[in-house]
Amino acid sequence: MQLSKKDLERRNAKEQMKQLGINPYPSELFPVTHYAKQIKQEFDERKADEFKEVTLAGRIMSRRIMGSASFAELQDSTGRIQFYVRRDDICPDEDKNLYNTVFKKLIDIGDIVGIKGFVFKTQVGETSVHVTELTVLTKSLKPLPLPKTDAEGNVHDAFTDPELRYRQRYVDLIVNPKIRETFKKRTQLVNTMRTYLNDKGYLEVETPILQPLYGGAAARPFKTHHNTLDMTLYLRIANELYLKRLIVGGYDGVYEFSKDFRNEGMSRFHNPEFTQVELYVAYKDYNWMMELVEEMIEKVAIDLHGTTKVPVGDKEIDFKRPWKRFTMFEAIEHFTGIDISEMDEAQLKETARKLNVPVDDTMGKGKLIDEIFGEKCEGNLIQPTFITDYPVEMSPLAKRHRTKEGLVERFEAIANGKEICNAFSELNDPIDQRRRFEEQLELGKRGDAEAMTLDEDFLRAIEYGMPPTAGLGIGIDRLAMIMTNSKSIQDVLFFPQMKPEKKSVVLSEDEEMVLGLLKKEGKMDLEILKSAANLSNKKWDKAIKGLTRHELAVVKKTDTSLDVILL
RNA sequence: GAUUCGAUAGCUCAGCCGGUAGAGCAUCUCCCUUUUAAGGAGAGGGUCCUGGGUUCGAAUCCCAGUCGAAUCACCA
Numbered sequence: 306m307q308l309s310k311k312d313l314e315r316r317n318a319k320e321q322m323k324q325l326g327i328n329p330y331p332s333e334l335f336p337v338t339h340y341a342k343q344i345k346q347e348f349d350e351r352k353a354d355e356f357k358e359v360t361l362a363g364r365i366m367s368r369r370i371m372g373s374a375s376f377a378e379l380q381d382s383t384g385r386i387q388f389y390v391r392r393d394d395i396c397p398d399e400d401k402n403l404y405n406t407v408f409k410k411l412i413d414i415g416d417i418v419g420i421k422g423f424v425f426k427t428q429v430g431e432t433s434v435h436v437t438e439l440t441v442l443t444k445s446l447k448p449l450p451l452p453k454t455d456a457e458g459n460v461h462d463a464f465t466d467p468e469l470r471y472r473q474r475y476v477d478l479i480v481n482p483k484i485r486e487t488f489k490k491r492t493q494l495v496n497t498m499r500t501y502l503n504d505k506g507y508l509e510v511e512t513p514i515l516q517p518l519y520g521g522a523a524a525r526p527f528k529t530h531h532n533t534l535d536m537t538l539y540l541r542i543a544n545e546l547y548l549k550r551l552i553v554g555g556y557d558g559v560y561e562f563s564k565d566f567r568n569e570g571m572s573r574f575h576n577p578e579f580t581q582v583e584l585y586v587a588y589k590d591y592n593w594m595m596e597l598v599e600e601m602i603e604k605v606a607i608d609l610h611g612t613t614k615v616p617v618g619d620k621e622i623d624f625k626r627p628w629k630r631f632t633m634f635e636a637i638e639h640f641t642g643i644d645i646s647e648m649d650e651a652q653l654k655e656t657a658r659k660l661n662v663p664v665d666d667t668m669g670k671g672k673l674i675d676e677i678f679g680e681k682c683e684g685n686l687i688q689p690t691f692i693t694d695y696p697v698e699m700s701p702l703a704k705r706h707r708t709k710e711g712l713v714e715r716f717e718a719i720a721n722g723k724e725i726c727n728a729f730s731e732l733n734d735p736i737d738q739r740r741r742f743e744e745q746l747e748l749g750k751r752g753d754a755e756a757m758t759l760d761e762d763f764l765r766a767i768e769y770g771m772p773p774t775a776g777l778g779i780g781i782d783r784l785a786m787i788m789t790n791s792k793s794i795q796d797v798l799f800f801p802q803m804k805p806e807k808k809s810v811v812l813s814e815d816e817e818m819v820l821g822l823l824k825k826e827g828k829m830d831l832e833i834l835k836s837a838a839n840l841s842n843k844k845w846d847k848a849i850k851g852l853t854r855h856e857l858a859v860v861k862k863t864d865t866s867l868d869v870i871l872l
Numbered sequence: 873g874a875u876u877c878g879a880u881a882g883c884u885c886a887g888c889c890g891g892u893a894g895a896g897c898a899u900c901u902c903c904c905u906u907u908u909a910a911g912g913a914g915a916g917g918g919u920c921c922u923g924g925g926u927u928c929g930a931a932u933c934c935c936a937g938u939c940g941a942a943u944c945a946c947c948a
Contacts, residue, residue, distance in 0.1 A: 310917065311882060311899060367908085374905035391905060414898080427906045435906095450883040451898060455909045462884045462897055462909095468940050469883095480883095524947070543948095569947050570873075579948065663945085724948065755947085780948050804939070 315446045318411040322444065327407060329444035335419045337362050342383035348424045348432050356424035359434060361386070362442060364417050364479065367451070370409060376433070379420060384482065388420050388434040389427070395439055408439060415445035450480055471801050490609050491785045491797055495562060497608045498582060498779075501601050507558030507584065512547035514540060514564070520763070521545030521702070523755040524567040527577075540566035544583045545702060545776065546763045549731060552585050553771045560584040562781070573793035574723065577802050580781040589775035590730045591714045595691055598718055598726055598777065599626045602689070602784070609788050617721050617790055620687055628718070629690040633674065636682045636692055645674065653677075667752040671698025684722040691716045701741040701757055703729035704773075725784050728777040735768040831860060831867040 319329045339359040348356055363381035373392040378385045392404040412418065419440040427433055450464040463481075464470065470477040470484075477484050499509065517536065519526040521543030529538050544561050551559045562582045571577065586594070606613050606624040613625040631639065634646040645656055653673040657664045662680045664673060674696045686692075693716040694706060703713035715729035732738050742759040749756035785797040795801035835845055860869050 309882070314899070369907055369910050370904085371907065371910075372904040374907090376907050376910080378908085387908075389906065393905080425906090427908085429906075429908070431906090431908070433906085448882050448898070452883080453897075453909045459909085464883070466879095466883095466940085468879095522948085565948085567947070570945080572945090572947085573942090575947060581948075727948080778948085783948065 311448050312446060315413060315444070315448070318413065319444045319446065322407065322411050322441065325402065325407065325411075327441055329441060331440075331442065335362050335440065335442060336360060337381075337419075340383040341379065341381050341386035344386055344424055344434070345384070345432050348426075350426055353424065358421065359424055360419065360421045361434065362417065362419040364445075365412065365414050366449075367453075368414060373404070375408070379418070379434075380479075380482075386434060387427075387431050388422065388436050389425075390436045390439065394435070394437055403439070407441070412441065413445065413448070414451065415447070415449045416441065417443035417445065449476065452480055467795070468803075471795055471803060474799050487789045487791065487796065488799065490789050491781075493609055494605050494785055494788055495582075495781065497605045498601060499562070501604055502558075502560050502584065505558065507560050507586065508556055510548070510551060510556075510559050510561050512541075512544050512551075512561060512563075514566075516541050518758055518760050520757055520760050522565075522567075523699075523757065525569055525754055527566050527568045542567050543778070544581070545778070546760055548583055548585045549771060549774065549776070550763065550766045552587050552731075552774050553766045553769055557588070558584070558586040571802065573795070574783065576782065576794050576798055579794075582779050582781060584777045585731070585774050586776075587772040587774050590773065591693070591716055591728055591775055594728045594775040594777050595630075595693075595716055595718075598691075598728065598779075599628055599689075602718070602725075605784070605788065615788060615790075617787055618792075620721070622688060622720055622787065624689055624720075629688065631690060631692055632694040633678055633692050633696075634694070636686075637674075637678055640682045640685055641677070645677070667748070669698050669748060669751075671696035671700070672753075675699050683719060683724070686719040687721055689718055689720040689725075691718055697741075698744070700729065701745050702732055702738075704732045704734075705737070721787055723783055724780070725787070726777060726779040728775065731771070731774040731776045733767055733771040733773060735764055738767060739764055831869050834869050 322329045337360055339356075339361055341361065341363070344356065344359065344361075361379060361381060363379040366378045366380045366385060368375060368377040375390045376387055377390065378387050390404065390408060392401055395408070396402070396404045419442050420434055420436045421438040421440075422434045422436040425433060425435050450462070452463045453461045455461065464477065470481075474484075503509070515529070515531070515538045517538060519539040519542050521541075522545070524542040526539040526542050529540065530536070531538050541563070542565055544563050544565070548559050548561060560582060562580065564578050565581055566578050567575075568577065569575065584597075586597075603613055603624045603626050606615050609615075614621050614623045616622075634644070638644050641660060643656060643660075645653060648656065650670045650673065653670060654664055654668075657673055657677055660677060660681060662676050664676065668676065678692070682692075693714075694709060694712045695703070695715040695717075697703075697705060697711055697713050700713040700715050703715045706712040706714050713729060713732075715727070717724050717728075718726045732741070739759075742757065742764070745757040746759060749758075782794050782797055785791070786794060789797060791797050860867065
């Protein structure tokens with residue numbers, strides 16, 4: 306690794322600390338008595354006695370050295386607090402090294418230290434800790450980006466480059482404290498839902514991520530391989546089929562917070578792995594489930610914001626119950642003025658064309674309706690709204706509607722123009738379920754890459770009998786985006802999926818030269834390349850092995866030749 | 873996958889009529905015992921994303937690529 310001058314300076318400072326007998330990475334526990342936020346909230350000059358001795362630990366975020374006294378800021382998990390170091394306080398004897406050398410020269414911004422002292426207010430009124438003892442806890446070898454906020458609240462030199470923020474989230478979390486809040490809210494959101502579901506007596510369970518058959522949603526999976534069993538396994542795209550097996554097994558209510566994986570495009574709404582909660586409750590239907598969703602999400606909003614009203618972009622979304630309800634056909638009629646409820650496939654295709662909704666031949670009736678809805682309605686639904694009663698063709702796991710022909714008892718909740726949950730009265734007629742799976746196989750043959758596969762074991766399970774059940778799935782990332790006012794899914798994932806950082810490979814002169822020759826051709830016969838390189842056998846061997854080790858080139862043997870191929 | 877925009881010092885950015893690479897903060901040296909975007913004096917720091925091309929000369933113009941962002945498409 307190439308070290309910058311600043312890297313070297315910090316490494317050097319670390320060595321000097323050691324020479325002065327200071328361990329830059331001590332092992333002993335450091336007993337913290339107070340936190341930054343707590344002191345700033347509670348301190349008052351009349352109560353100075355209560356803050357005669359406080360101990361804090363954290364990272365140094367700024368320094369203002371004024372000769373033999375200094376101000377600096379310490380950042381702990383709760384925030385920042387200023388501290389004041391005076392040479393003659395921390396070095397009462399002749400030896401002034403701790404201040405002059407260690408504090409002023411060897412300690413840098415970014416280092417983690419412990420401070421002990423008393424709390425006071427400076428002449429300008431800033432609550433600060435007057436340090437009497439300073440302990441190095443961890444020497445930092447990398448300089449931090451240093452955003453600063455001026456008196457008007459303007460941030461200067463902010464660390465904003467999304468690529469760096471996502472790739473080095475740890476730095477993002479250090480210098481952009483609001484990011485830490487976003488992720489705390491995300492966890493609170495999950496905690497609220499978990500508490501709510503536990504209080505209802507439902508059982509949190511875990512089901513397989515590696516599955517021999519993937520199912521429960523319309524999506525393309527990730528494929529992997531198990532060596533011992535020598536078989537293909539898929540990463541789950543949904544939990545549905547396993548959770549329903551548990552309802553067959555006799556639990557009244559089961560739920561799972563789970564990472565699911567879909568091998569599809571990435572965007573500000575899509576990450577290849579994402580989090581869902583799925584819930585199944587026996588002896589209930591989709592009407593009952595709508596009420597649960599309203600109540601649970603309203604509770605999330607209140608727990609996170611203290612109110613049902615949540616700011617999202619330039620809008621305000623109010624999660625107060627009850628939410629608006631539309632059937633899918635009503636919604637389409639509302640936004641397009643066209644009643645499609647009685648149309649056949651040809652008429653739907655014609656209508657879609659008229660509305661400028663793109664169509665192709667793989668689309669069946671259900672898919673066409675879904676496209677029209679997605680194109681013309683979904684984005685307009687800002688306030689939380691339930692859309693109910695979907696076409697049977699696009700809901701192969703949902704129960705047929707008790708009164709409306711061709712529809713199923715399904716709903717989605719939509720907020721800020723995006724689906725936040727999907728639920729239905731679960732199909733528990735095994736004969737009908739088999740037929741629906743078979744229809745999916747047909748769609749697959751027509752070219753629908755997301756059509757579902759037929760799961761014989763799941764069918765066997767419901768042949769034993771699954772009670773009438775209501776099922777629900779909520780996209781946690783999407784909900785977290787709304788609840789934290791985040792524009793991108795990457796802002797609610799600590800480590801969003803990204804392409805790997807480009808390896809910076811340092812090549813030898815010979816390797817560079819051979820690579821240069823190869824780059825002109827892309828692919829060359831090994832003997833030709835070798836003679837063009839004009840190296841000794843030994844040097845040639847070293848260069849070509851270096852290139853293949855760095856995965857810049859590969860040597861491939863065919864029946865007739867030995868080729869070197871540029872990667 | 874498509875289109876548009878971007879990549880210059882550790883961070884944020886300027887330079888882009890082609891002519892030896894700049895600012896603020898950070899870093900280093902010195903001064904400064906209640907400052908707060910502390911201040912003052914001085915110094916160092918760059919494969920201008922990569923590779924080609926045009927040119928006497930390219931950070932700047934052209935082509936290709938890498939990475940990223942935004943919008944759209946598929947999707948939760």
